[in-house]
Amino acid sequence: MHDIFLTPYDPQATEGAIYKKWEESGYFNPDNLPPVNGSPRTEPFSIVLPPPNVTGVLHIGHAYEDSLQDVVIRYQRMRGKKVLWVPGTDSAAIATQARVEKNIQKEEGKNRHDLGREELVRRVSEFAKNSENTILNQIRKMGASLDWSRYAYTMDEKRYRAVMEAFIRMFNTGLIYRGHRIINWDSKGQTTISDDEVVYKEEKSKFYYFQYGPFVIGTARPETKFGDKYVVIHPDDKRYKEYEHGQKIELEWINGPITATVIKDEASDPEIGSGVMTITPWHSQVDFELAEKHNLEKEQIIDQYGKLLPIAQEFAGMKITEAREKIVEKLHKKGLLVKIDENYVHNISTSERTGVTIEPQIMEQWFVGVDKPFIIPHSEIPGIESGSETTLKKVMRMAVESGAIQIPQERFKKIYFHWINNLNDWNISRQIWFGHRIPIWYKSGEIKAQVDSPGAGWEQDPDVLDTWFSSALWTFSTLGWPEKTTDIETYHPTSFMSPAYEILPLWVSRMILMSGFHLGQIPFRTVMIHGLVRDKQGRKFSKSLGNGIDPLDLIEKYGADAVRMGLLVGTAIGNDISFDEQKVKGYKNFANKLWNITRFTLEATEKLDISSFSVGKVSEQDKKILEKLNDTVKDVTKDLEGSKYHLAAEKIYHYIWHELADKIIEESKPILNGDNTQEKLSRQHTLYILLTVSLKMLHPFMPFVTEEIWQHLPEKETELLMVAGWPTH
RNA sequence: GCGCGGUUAGCUCAGUUGGUAGAGCAACUCAUUUACACUGAGAAGGUCGGGGGUUCAAGUCCCUCACCGCGCACCA
Numbered sequence: 007m008h009d010i011f012l013t014p015y016d017p018q019a020t021e022g023a024i025y026k027k028w029e030e031s032g033y034f035n036p037d038n039l040p041p042v043n044g045s046p047r048t049e050p051f052s053i054v055l056p057p058p059n060v061t062g063v064l065h066i067g068h069a070y071e072d073s074l075q076d077v078v079i080r081y082q083r084m085r086g087k088k089v090l091w092v093p094g095t096d097s098a099a100i101a102t103q104a105r106v107e108k109n110i111q112k113e114e115g116k117n118r119h120d121l122g123r124e125e126l127v128r129r130v131s132e133f134a135k136n137s138e139n140t141i142l143n144q145i146r147k148m149g150a151s152l153d154w155s156r157y158a159y160t161m162d163e164k165r166y167r168a169v170m171e172a173f174i175r176m177f178n179t180g181l182i183y184r185g186h187r188i189i190n191w192d193s194k195g196q197t198t199i200s201d202d203e204v205v206y207k208e209e210k211s212k213f214y215y216f217q218y219g220p221f222v223i224g225t226a227r228p229e230t231k232f233g234d235k236y237v238v239i240h241p242d243d244k245r246y247k248e249y250e251h252g253q254k255i256e257l258e259w260i261n262g263p264i265t266a267t268v269i270k271d272e273a274s275d276p277e278i279g280s281g282v283m284t285i286t287p288w289h290s291q292v293d294f295e296l297a298e299k300h301n302l303e304k305e306q307i308i309d310q311y312g313k314l315l316p317i318a319q320e321f322a323g324m325k326i327t328e329a330r331e332k333i334v335e336k337l338h339k340k341g342l343l344v345k346i347d348e349n350y351v352h353n354i355s356t357s358e359r360t361g362v363t364i365e366p367q368i369m370e371q372w373f374v375g376v377d378k379p380f381i382i383p384h385s386e387i388p389g390i391e392s393g394s395e396t397t398l399k400k401v402m403r404m405a406v407e408s409g410a411i412q413i414p415q416e417r418f419k420k421i422y423f424h425w426i427n428n429l430n431d432w433n434i435s436r437q438i439w440f441g442h443r444i445p446i447w448y449k450s451g452e453i454k455a456q457v458d459s460p461g462a463g464w465e466q467d468p469d470v471l472d473t474w475f476s477s478a479l480w481t482f483s484t485l486g487w488p489e490k491t492t493d494i495e496t497y498h499p500t501s502f503m504s505p506a507y508e509i510l511p512l513w514v515s516r517m518i519l520m521s522g523f524h525l526g527q528i529p530f531r532t533v534m535i536h537g538l539v540r541d542k543q544g545r546k547f548s549k550s551l552g553n554g555i556d557p558l559d560l561i562e563k564y565g566a567d568a569v570r571m572g573l574l575v576g577t578a579i580g581n582d583i584s585f586d587e588q589k590v591k592g593y594k595n596f597a598n599k600l601w602n603i604t605r606f607t608l609e610a611t612e613k614l615d616i617s618s619f620s621v622g623k624v625s626e627q628d629k630k631i632l633e634k635l636n637d638t639v640k641d642v643t644k645d646l647e648g649s650k651y652h653l654a655a656e657k658i659y660h661y662i663w664h665e666l667a668d669k670i671i672e673e674s675k676p677i678l679n680g681d682n683t684q685e686k687l688s689r690q691h692t693l694y695i696l697l698t699v700s701l702k703m704l705h706p707f708m709p710f711v712t713e714e715i716w717q718h719l720p721e722k723e724t725e726l727l728m729v730a731g732w733p734t735h
Numbered sequence: 736g737c738g739c740g741g742u743u744a745g746c747u748c749a750g751u752u753g754g755u756a757g758a759g760c761a762a763c764u765c766a767u768u769u770a771c772a773c774u775g776a777g778a779a780g781g782u783c784g785g786g787g788g789u790u791c792a793a794g795u796c797c798c799u800c801a802c803c804g805c806g807c808a809c810c811a
Contacts, residue, residue: 224811283811352810417739576748584747588760595773606770
């Protein structure tokens with residue numbers, strides 16, 4: 007027995023070296039995996055890592071997600087599959103650019119226009135490149151068995167090609183179009199954001215009632231009312247039946263007399279306020295749709311910096327927040343203020359990234375049309391025939407409805423369908439500089455879609471693509487698309503994806519959209535949606551709350567194996583996880599327990615020729631012990647096949663500690679010290695089997711300590727435990 | 736307003752098709768140099784949120800109410 011077992015297990019001294027050993031073996035790359043029982047691995051199994059932000063650091067949510075995937079990956083590898091787990095990072099365009107801009111502002115007092123587009127992009131790219139290694143090394147620390155030779159970055163050359171190709175194909179099919187539509191404007195980030203990046207916050211504010219000709223109208227936003235010249239009334243509202251649709255009414259308004267037009271539409275709810283509303287099509291989604299329907303004029307009131315335009319006359323140039331009270335005051339003086347409700351509670355939309363209030367604006371932007379019919383040339387998705395007419399929405403729906411994509415948790419399927427039913431066209435253009443620039447060129451009214459400039463005089467569209475556009479291609483762009491690679495053939499659709507539920511609309515559904523359109527395939531077969539890691543009070547971990555737990559500190563203190571177990575045991579997938587450091591500590595002790603089980607076993611079998619033992623010599627009680635082991639293996643395997651990782655982990659833990667250590671080893675002491683040589687021999691061999699099988703079962707969950715022990719075993723089937731065969735039963 | 740989850744031991748959570756309630760941590764009693772003190776043995780602790788129903792049998796299925804959390808919509 008090696009002396010190493012005489013002192014307690016030390017994760018710090020072990021984990022780095024073990025990871026290096028794994029990496030050097032080349033087995034993270036499926037092309038190098040050894041055959042199983044003489045025959046090459048044929049059945050592929052693949053996952054692409056949800057790419058973390060390139061400038062980010064590992065947080066407890068990643069730690070959980072990475073552990074979960076690594077368990078699946080290691081299990082499948084031991085089952086003899088051709089296993090690929092592709093690593094990568096995301097440029098997270100808006101977030102990254104915002105961060106660099108802030109730094110530059112702080113250190114050099116310059117803004118992005120001072121630097122110019124080219125220089126800013128260079129600086130942001132440099133920043134991203136420099137911080138890339140941080141997150142990658144942190145992922146290594148978790149023990150994640152990723153094939154680093156296939157590392158991808160959403161902004162690298164290959165992914166750039168994929169993004170360009172995807173855009174141009176969709177443009178040529180007519181699914182990507184440019185149009186004046188109402189969008190969500192982030193005045194701080196100076197860019198649009200998609201509907202899914204809008205966060206609603208409840209706010210109490212004042213609600214004003216104004217006299218508007220013969221009507222009383224209510225609003226929380228008086229500053230948008232300059233251009234309101236339509237009054238909308240429900241057609242069945244008896245109070246206003248003398249007014250005709252289209253009727254003109256002269257009335258006194260903020261800056262003097264105006265002519266208002268009566269519009270009759272069901273959109274006006276007679277129950278709310280006075281039952282009459284005016285509309286501001288330029289700055290409200292609902293009003294915009296109403297204006298489109300009745301073909302009404304639209305006027306911009308607020309500019310892109312959140313200031314009032316000349317239409318506001320004396321208020322022009324003012325910030326909307328300061329203009330509000332002044333406008334109310336003016337209306338009050340004119341005797342048009344009816345009353346103010348101080349306790350109006352409503353939801354305001356804010357930007358997920360910058361936190362500022364979103365101002366709806368009409369702008370010319372690029373969109374992906376989700377309801378637009380197109381002919382799909384090739385489709386493997388059940389219910390959608392190759393060459394048939396379909397829509398992206400239908401592709402997204404059928405991929406899940408048909409069962410081609412499995413979402414084991416029913417409730418998330420419901421959320422998915424609900425989201426699809428409410429889906430509008432996807433705004434994909436962003437007014438920032440860092441990202442994939444839209445491959446569209448203009449020259450005096452002409453427009454061309456191609457990567458390189460068509461020649462002199464052509465101007466490229468200044469916008470870049472939504473970062474989720476490139477993320478949506480992730481399952482196949484990482485495998486080499488648009489080239490026809492063997493990786494795509496072998497590993498796509500991927501086998502498994504385990505995202506957090508909050509990312510279902512943002513990412514999961516869009517991968518289904520893109521994979522469906524470009525490949526006619528689903529992007530993955532199983533989506534196991536997981537919950538969020540929360541602290542003991544049920545709060546999300548965040549910097550601002552100061553409750554953040556750095557997984558690296560935990561690894562330092564307890565070892566990566568313990569962190570993995572602490573996150574996985576007792577946490578049903580899909581529910582939020584309440585994280586408890588005590589738990590992690592318990593699994594550190596467990597690693598040491600296993601360490602000492604090994605010590606005991608190796609001491610007891612030191613002079614034994616393990617390979618020479620035959621099955622016939624096993625004692626009756628040892629047969630029972632082995633039977634129980636087999637039952638456990640069977641049970642654990644069933645749980646793993648059924649994605650019940652938390653149950654599998656707990657059962658292995660329980661077996662090793664409370665069966666193997668507490669019962670079997672205790673009972674073995676008199677046998678090993680006794681003089682029945684046959685019984686002793688049988689027990690020695692049994693103990694060795696129990697140890698090796700336990701190591702195998704535990705390996706996907708606690709890869710480091712199990713591999714380290716494996717390295718010191720005198721007799722083993724493979725050099726590395728990570729490629730040993732999963733125990734049979 | 737529509738919808739989704741949760742409510743099980745002091746705490747954090749499991750509980751796969753209905754079949755005598757489980758784990759970890761904490762607390763309690765005992766053991767004390769043992770493969771391991773990063774330890775062992777033992778005991779204690781729950782009318783499974785309330786109420787109703789189906790069933791021989793319900794934590795589990797159905798209805799209903801309450802509280803907590805979340806999503807979507809509305810937001811004049």
